Amino acid sequence: EFCFAQDQIIASVNASIHPMDIGLIRGYGIFDFFRTSNYKPLFLSDYLDRFIRSAEKTYLPLQYSKAELEKIILELIDKNDLANGGIRMVLSGGVSENHFSPTDGSLFIFNEDLDFPSNVKYENGIKLLPIEHVRYIADIKTTNYAFPVWHSKIWKSEGAEDVLYHLNGYISESSRSNIFVIKDGEIATPDKDILHGITRKRVLELAGNVAIRPIGYDELLNADEAFITSTTKKILPVSQIGTKQIGSGKVGEKTLELIKKFAEMEQ
Ligand code: PDD
Secondary structure, eight states: OEEEETTEEEEGGGOOOOTTBHHHHSOOEEEEEEEEETTEETTHHHHHHHHHHHHHHTTOOOOSOHHHHHHHHHHHHHHTTOSSOEEEEEEEOOBOTTSSSOOSOOEEEEEEOOOOOOHHHHHHOEEEEEEEOOOTTTTSOBSOOHHHHHHHHHHHHTTOSEEEEEETTEEOBOSSOEEEEEETTEEEEOOTTSOOOHHHHHHHHHHOSOEESOOBHHHHHTOSEEEEEETTTEEEEEEEETTEEOTTSSOOHHHHHHHHHHHHHTO
16 A cells, blocks of 8 residues: 655555654644545545645645645555545644644555444434543644543543534534535535535535525534535435433434535536
8 A cells, every 4th residue: 555655655564654753743733534436535635725725824835736635646546546534634744853843744645444424413413522622733734632532531431423512502523524504495514713614615505595604602502404424425414412301303304415415416
């Protein structure tokens, strides 16, 4: 298996990073993650734009243009025969004299197996465990997920699929997904303190007329339907927040409609 590291496509076993890279010692770096569908990198242009934007916003010099990144990715898909898989791009903060200031970091591009949620979860929905929390510099896809990785022990022990972040009465997102709520026919999603997901963007296009506005935590609890979106979960219904059932407790009609439309888009 091949990956991109040390500025070239090499065997994945030979990829390495300096132990004093602030990606490792300070958790300072950015990444992005997309998948292939029948050898095609789905919505690649959007993911590359976000990756480049994350680098700019974190003051990390990215030595590759969008076209160069695309070329490397297509070569990797070919070399690894990647029909349906995930691809992760990571740009580390680099090794610096003061062990704090970003420098030229290392770029890694490598593929990962995908593990979509089971069909049962798409039919019955999943449980999210609510927690009062907000992600900082939320619109940058930083590699720092220390809080949810640490907290996952708790939500897993409570039978939840993931977590729901809310603060001061307003919801934002899940640890690796965006959230939508549906009430009386209106589809709504928050805009503040979130990573602007590419799947979220597709849903906004598919559904049309989505209200982008602050959403109260109570509003979610009283919604008819809710779902989360991400590259690895697609559109996944939510049927429980903590101990509270959402809607019918099964996938809702409007959510199902969007799941079907999204499946057509992936072809
Ligand atoms: N996570 N919000 C956060 C905090 C995320 O990390 C992600 C993606 C999303 C959804 O974005 P998208 O639809 O572009 O995947 C929202 C990826 C899947 C990850 O952590 O690997």
